[in-house]
Amino acid sequence: MITILKVIQESFRQAWQSLVGNKLRSFLSLLGISIGIFCIIGVLSAVDSLEDNVRASFDKLGNDVIYVDRFSWAEDPGMNYWKWMKRPQPSYKDFKAIQTKVKSADMTSFYTVVGVKTAKYRSNSVEGSFLVGVTEDSGSLFGFEYAKGRYFSKAELISGAPKVVLGGVVAKELFGSIEPIGKKINLGGRKLEVIGVIKEEGESMIQIMNFDEGAVIPLELARKYANIKEGHRMGSAISIKAKEGVDLDDMKEEIRGALRAKRRLKPKEGDDFALNELSLLSNLLDGLFGVLNSAGWVIGGFALIVGMFSVANIMFVSVKERTNLIGVKKALGAKSYVILIEFLIESVVLCILGGLMGMGLIWLLLMGISKAIDFPLYLDSGNAIFGLTVSIITGVLAGIIPAFQAANMDPVEAMRG
16 A cells, blocks of 8 residues: 555656656647546536526426417427417416316416506616516516515505516616615606515526516506507417426316317317427427537547547657666566556646646636626536546546556666667
């Protein structure tokens, strides 16, 4: 055991001497390893960060929710575009039919986009705020989190009370450091009391709707802003959350039956609506993430091969330079496996240094991009360990032939060389 530790210590010392003694050669040789690790671990880290963001969004919205819309999330938006555009928007009557007939639903919500309005408070104004009319369960199904205040009460929703819940960005621009709850704003020519502020959502991969720059009002109040009726084209959707233990496919069939009956579709007619769920997006994104990971492996793999041959070249040179020393060691009784381990460890150390350089660059780049675009990107411990493992394997492969060459030298011939 003591012998092995001495061999490891000597190998580290010789690897360091090789680096210091031939700085440019070592740097160029390790560059391939660094670029390879940078490509592979950089892509893996970026994809993992995106996946975590997607999963967090899915968890927030719920994987047990069906969204009724004109468009299918599983198809290319450019395909059958005009067929989809001819479909009616989900309506309040559709919502009531589902709410009444679908017994497997736990919550059902309807929302409609009323339009874009200007919000004013004293001398401050925000132009381009989109106004959304909602029903009782909309807040829960959208996963609203409140920085301040609350959602609408049932009485406020039924009566269409002049109340509003503001998106985080709108509230910040209107009120700044002033307490917004209880204040009255002018929104599209009407005085509304602010009862809540939704936390800023920021950038997220999956958002059914980002309310940061929006304002939410009761659906009955929305009727005073616009003519909300069957065929209303501004944009509306229905969300249905399944009861616990209910199979999502069973609930979809219930929803399909309720909508077809309400819209009086004949048995041979196709659906004029789409039933979407987050798993459709998840499947599409899984394919995208797989392609990105493969691209990282292909590019990084070529760089690693180049780096591996470069490190192997350093090791062959190192064996040549230390031929006499190898002969002396073997003449003094050093075992072949000791020489083998010595050179393998030296090769591995060189590759680990290259890998650490690559991961250092990844960390700096991800931190910079994360701050620049306000989107969380990070290098986690799992990917860092994987990067080091790849570096070690590359070091073993790069050093195995030079190490065997050194280990199998004849002591007499080596000392003469």
